[in-house]
Amino acid sequence: MFPAVLLVAPVLLAGCAGDASALDPAGPGARAIARLWWVMFFAAIVLFALVMGLFALVMLKPSVGARLPAGRWILWGGLVMPAPVLMALLLVSLVQGEHLLAREGEGDPLRVEAHARQWQWEFHYVGAEGGPVTVGVLHMPVDRPVDIVTVSADVIHSLWVPALGGKIDAVPGHRNHVRLVADRTGTFGGLCAEYCGTGHTTMRFEVKVHEAGAFLDLLERDFAE
Amino acid sequence: MTQPRGSEALRLHRQLTAIWGTGPGLARLAAVNHSVIGKRFMATAAIFFAIGGLLGMLIRTQLASSQSPFMEEGVYAQVFTMHGTIMMFLFAIPMLEGLAIYLLPKLLGARDLAFPRLTAYGYWCYLFGGTIIIAALALGVAPDSGWFMYTPLSSRVFSPGINADVWLLGITFVEISALSAAIEILVSILKLRAPGMSLDRMPIFAWYMLVTAGMMLVGFPPLILGSILLELERAFDLPFFDPARGGDPLLWQHLFWLFGHPEVYIIFLPAAGAISTFLPVFAGRPLAGYQAVVVALIAMGFLSLGLWVHHMYLVGIPHLALSFFSAASALVAIPTAVQIFAWFATLSHGRPRFSLPMLYFFGFLFIFVIGGLTGVMVAMVPFDIQAHDSHFVVAHLHYVLVGGFVFPILGAAYYWVPHITGRMAVNHLAKPAFWMIFVGFNVTFFIMHLTGLRGMPRRAHLYPAEPGLEIFNFVSSVGSFIMAIGFGLVLLDFALHFRFGQAFRRNPWRAQTLEWAMPTPPPAYAFASLPHVEARADTLRPDDVGAELAAGRGYLGFVREGRMETLAVEAIGGGVEQVVELPRPSYLPLITALGTGVFFLAMLFKVYWIASIAPLLIVALFLRWTVGRGRQGDTGPEPIGRGISVPSHFESRNAPSIWATLFALIANATLVASLAFGGLFLWISAPGWPPPDMPRPDLVSSLAVLAVLAIGGVAALGGVSAGAAGRTAPLALTAAMHAASAGFFAWSAVSIADPTAHAAAATVFVALCYAALHAMIGFVFACYGLWRVSAGWVSPARLLDLRIGLLVHLYAFAAGVITLSFWWLLAELGAPGGEA
Numbered sequence A: 001m002f003p004a005v006l007l008v009a010p011v012l013l014a015g016c017a018g019d020a021s022a023l024d025p026a027g028p029g030a031r032a033i034a035r036l037w038w039v040m041f042f043a044a045i046v047l048f049a050l051v052m053g054l055f056a057l058v059m060l061k062p063s064v065g066a067r068l069p070a071g072r073w074i075l076w077g078g079l080v081m082p083a084p085v086l087m088a089l090l091l092v093s094l095v096q097g098e099h100l101l102a103r104e105g106e107g108d109p110l111r112v113e114a115h116a117r118q119w120q121w122e123f124h125y126v127g128a129e130g131g132p133v134t135v136g137v138l139h140m141p142v143d144r145p146v147d148i149v150t151v152s153a154d155v156i157h158s159l160w161v162p163a164l165g166g167k168i169d170a171v172p173g174h175r176n177h178v179r180l181v182a183d184r185t186g187t188f189g190g191l192c193a194e195y196c197g198t199g200h201t202t203m204r205f206e207v208k209v210h211e212a213g214a215f216l217d218l219l220e221r222d223f224a225e
Numbered sequence B: 001m002t003q004p005r006g007s008e009a010l011r012l013h014r015q016l017t018a019i020w021g022t023g024p025g026l027a028r029l030a031a032v033n034h035s036v037i038g039k040r041f042m043a044t045a046a047i048f049f050a051i052g053g054l055l056g057m058l059i060r061t062q063l064a065s066s067q068s069p070f071m072e073e074g075v076y077a078q079v080f081t082m083h084g085t086i087m088m089f090l091f092a093i094p095m096l097e098g099l100a101i102y103l104l105p106k107l108l109g110a111r112d113l114a115f116p117r118l119t120a121y122g123y124w125c126y127l128f129g130g131t132i133i134i135a136a137l138a139l140g141v142a143p144d145s146g147w148f149m150y151t152p153l154s155s156r157v158f159s160p161g162i163n164a165d166v167w168l169l170g171i172t173f174v175e176i177s178a179l180s181a182a183i184e185i186l187v188s189i190l191k192l193r194a195p196g197m198s199l200d201r202m203p204i205f206a207w208y209m210l211v212t213a214g215m216m217l218v219g220f221p222p223l224i225l226g227s228i229l230l231e232l233e234r235a236f237d238l239p240f241f242d243p244a245r246g247g248d249p250l251l252w253q254h255l256f257w258l259f260g261h262p263e264v265y266i267i268f269l270p271a272a273g274a275i276s277t278f279l280p281v282f283a284g285r286p287l288a289g290y291q292a293v294v295v296a297l298i299a300m301g302f303l304s305l306g307l308w309v310h311h312m313y314l315v316g317i318p319h320l321a322l323s324f325f326s327a328a329s330a331l332v333a334i335p336t337a338v339q340i341f342a343w344f345a346t347l348s349h350g351r352p353r354f355s356l357p358m359l360y361f362f363g364f365l366f367i368f369v370i371g372g373l374t375g376v377m378v379a380m381v382p383f384d385i386q387a388h389d390s391h392f393v394v395a396h397l398h399y400v401l402v403g404g405f406v407f408p409i410l411g412a413a414y415y416w417v418p419h420i421t422g423r424m425a426v427n428h429l430a431k432p433a434f435w436m437i438f439v440g441f442n443v444t445f446f447i448m449h450l451t452g453l454r455g456m457p458r459r460a461h462l463y464p465a466e467p468g469l470e471i472f473n474f475v476s477s478v479g480s481f482i483m484a485i486g487f488g489l490v491l492l493d494f495a496l497h498f499r500f501g502q503a504f505r506r507n508p509w510r511a512q513t514l515e516w517a518m519p520t521p522p523p524a525y526a527f528a529s530l531p532h533v534e535a536r537a538d539t540l541r542p543d544d545v546g547a548e549l550a551a552g553r554g555y556l557g558f559v560r561e562g563r564m565e566t567l568a569v570e571a572i573g574g575g576v577e578q579v580v581e582l583p584r585p586s587y588l589p590l591i592t593a594l595g596t597g598v599f600f601l602a603m604l605f606k607v608y609w610i611a612s613i614a615p616l617l618i619v620a621l622f623l624r625w626t627v628g629r630g631r632q633g634d635t636g637p638e639p640i641g642r643g644i645s646v647p648s649h650f651e652s653r654n655a656p657s658i659w660a661t662l663f664a665l666i667a668n669a670t671l672v673a674s675l676a677f678g679g680l681f682l683w684i685s686a687p688g689w690p691p692p693d694m695p696r697p698d699l700v701s702s703l704a705v706l707a708v709l710a711i712g713g714v715a716a717l718g719g720v721s722a723g724a725a726g727r728t729a730p731l732a733l734t735a736a737m738h739a740a741s742a743g744f745f746a747w748s749a750v751s752i753a754d755p756t757a758h759a760a761a762a763t764v765f766v767a768l769c770y771a772a773l774h775a776m777i778g779f780v781f782a783c784y785g786l787w788r789v790s791a792g793w794v795s796p797a798r799l800l801d802l803r804i805g806l807l808v809h810l811y812a813f814a815a816g817v818i819t820l821s822f823w824w825l826l827a828e829l830g831a832p833g834g835e836a
């Protein structure tokens, strides 16, 4: 099965492009998660091959395995092998998580409130003059953190921009926060991840990432109208 | 058939069959025998699996292309919700219950489970509840908010139809069977074993089921509570989940996943238990690392109760709190790995041979290991940000559930169906069927990891028409058809087996467990006489033991006054302790389940006057169960053969029903604990607290009712010995105190001005109703005790009724005290300025 997995890997890679793909990141957060994924993916292949290889060994050549006492099998396979892998992984993701889920307001972010309702997204640019609002499109500047606070007017929704590595639920009665950072301009797909009724499938939006100057112009000119 | 020739054995067989057998024709509806009910559970679950699988195929048909007009969104919602609901609640759980019900007595060396009528009642509840849900599907009004029914989507505002009520009431109806099975299994494993079988000699499957049943006992009550609260909100507008009135949608998520996470281990453990039972047989040696496996199981049981938040990483919980649950989630990999390596150790120290069950073990291992690895991935908070609610999770959950349950269960089926039919399989189709399922499964679901990461959310019936996504989804759908054909072949294979299988003499796999020490198909009484177990129960010699037992040379190798007798032992040591007399086949379980169904249907169709009298009917029916049970004179120790005499369970201090009462109360206490958790959670988390207008308890009446509860408790404690001496005054006092307490709590509940105004008032209202209800139950038990005493069913030796009553009384009085304290606490916290 190992060669099969190797065959699959390029296919995986080939299929990664797209404007709403977690594997085609457009920001540091999404990139970090994608890196974590690839590390876990290859580690998983190794562990999987190891387990299946041992199974083949004990079925076909039990005499080899019989040299190891049963207690050792369990100790090594059940404890010694998984424990360090898990510990390392936990540590890495703890650090990464602390980084990704930055406190609201750190580092001069742009503030946006995302109002979810069945079945559309409305973005309020907090603090900008005239309190501009866009529906179905989130405009943001490149290379500047955007703190999004999600609120919901009806049921639970979930804001997800795979390419920027952010997802957070919009829960009625709660204000949740997620930080998005883009390091390249372009248009990326955003969608509602939590099932929210019959319009769930169509509850999509676009994220347009602009150069900083262009973004300011947009705020001042176009939205003010 | 393996009938011993001896005429003695034949005579015994005839006598036992006459009293243990299920009658023909309509009398089948009165069946209480574990073999019969176990098979019914499994067959019914298989049918639900077929329905659920069909719905899965409809989903894959829809997703085969990106803009398919096959289903519109409303239909798709019903289809995926019902697919998940059926698979989890109507297939997986009942299937494992059926397997346990069928196997446990046979593995443990008992003639039946501890409460055969309860088993039958559970089955009927399952069948009727499941039928209601399927009927809703057929009528196009099936639940449609996803299998975890998140509020507010499932609330009355956003789901005004009957759909969500079908889920809440239908599933709760079905859960009665899960709770009754949990109690049944716990007590049967702890008490109804062959003499000599101490806990550390139990067959490993019993350990798996012991842990599973314990998890069910505390796992289901939060879900049942959640369903009750949500139904109360939908039907009577009590705002537990409405943020505008002090409720919180997140409360539902906590209650649901408090159940939902243990649920997946509840499903996996019995399947792993089946593997641990058949794998050693094909390894040609007993399971290695028995103790390590038991420790791993217990660790899993405890860990699994602390993981539920990993389904809620994105609801806005602080990251450090999440890390705790993330670590716990990753750590379950360790006990899982311990089991897998115990199996490897067993194989490598034996002489493994391939066989169909082992082929399915291979399928299990391949798929489940992948599911476990992706499970560790999604347990990592950063990665879950991307994977959550995408098709990656759909892939992960199918790898775990299909790999960890469907494959082992099919292996178990190939292993134990010969036991059920007495025939060996033909098996021409079995291998191609396996490979089609295996390949089809991987093609279907492996790709979903990728579509998920490429941004495909779950529960969406359309997706962008990008070539990548479209090709992947199409391949996945093709895979699912291959898998479906494989399942069809398995069905055909079993049909051929039933028709053309070859009869075998005995123990075809050369197993070393007790279920093979009986004729196959098994007689209703399972063992003609009961064994004495002197070694670990997976190292026995069924062929020799079976012949001995059939000849009546074990315990109870005779028929006494036409009674259905089996033995109970000390829970830990396994020394023989009492003769348990089991009840006869009876229509009461069916009738009581029908009565229960009346209640649920009345709730569903909002005919509340019927719903409020139906409980009286149900209580009356349950009281009818007790008529004629017990003895009116002391019998003292009764001979059980081999020169030993033990008391009947009516005269034992440790009768199974005492244990059952205790477990039922533990489940019940979990329910209140969940309610208390809910109240405090709302106070911490929900907007709109403290409430503007909190109903407050009154000091004088609180003290008065505390006195009532205390007097009641003391009276109940004195009631047992007094009742033994024929005096009824303390019991009468107990009854009076229950009545007073019920009056107080009911009056307090109705005097809450407006329970719909705020979640605080609603929570207090429900707690008060709970206390009132339990006082009424206590009252019924006290009156029942009075009747039993005066009718001569009680003596200093025969105290069972009163001792069960005592537990219930103490629980009810304690519930009163707790409710009162909870009310005070909430009122203080809810007072203006009582904010954290």
Ligand code: HEM
Pocket (backbone or CB within 6 Å): B052, B053, B054, B056, B057, B059, B060, B080, B081, B083, B084, B085, B087, B088, B092, B146, B147, B148, B394, B397, B398, B401, B402, B405, B406, B444, B457, B458, B459, B460, B461, B480
């Ligand atoms: C015949 C084989 C099966 C197929 C083709 C299948 C297919 C699917 C698909 C495509 C989904 C995702 C639907 C969506 O999110 O839009 C799904 C969801 C699900 N499946 Fe299956 N499945 C199968 C067997 C099973 C089994 C055996 C179980 C459990 C024991 C199961 C449990 C679930 C659950 C719990 C969900 C989630 C439902 C929800 O989101 O509310 N499935 N299935």
Ligand SMILES: [Cu+2]
Pocket (backbone or CB within 6 Å): A157, A158, A192, A193, A194, A195, A196, A197, A199, A200, A201, A203
């Ligand atoms: Cu949605």
Ligand SMILES: [Cu+2]
Pocket (backbone or CB within 6 Å): B260, B261, B264, B307, B308, B310, B311
């Ligand atoms: Cu879980």
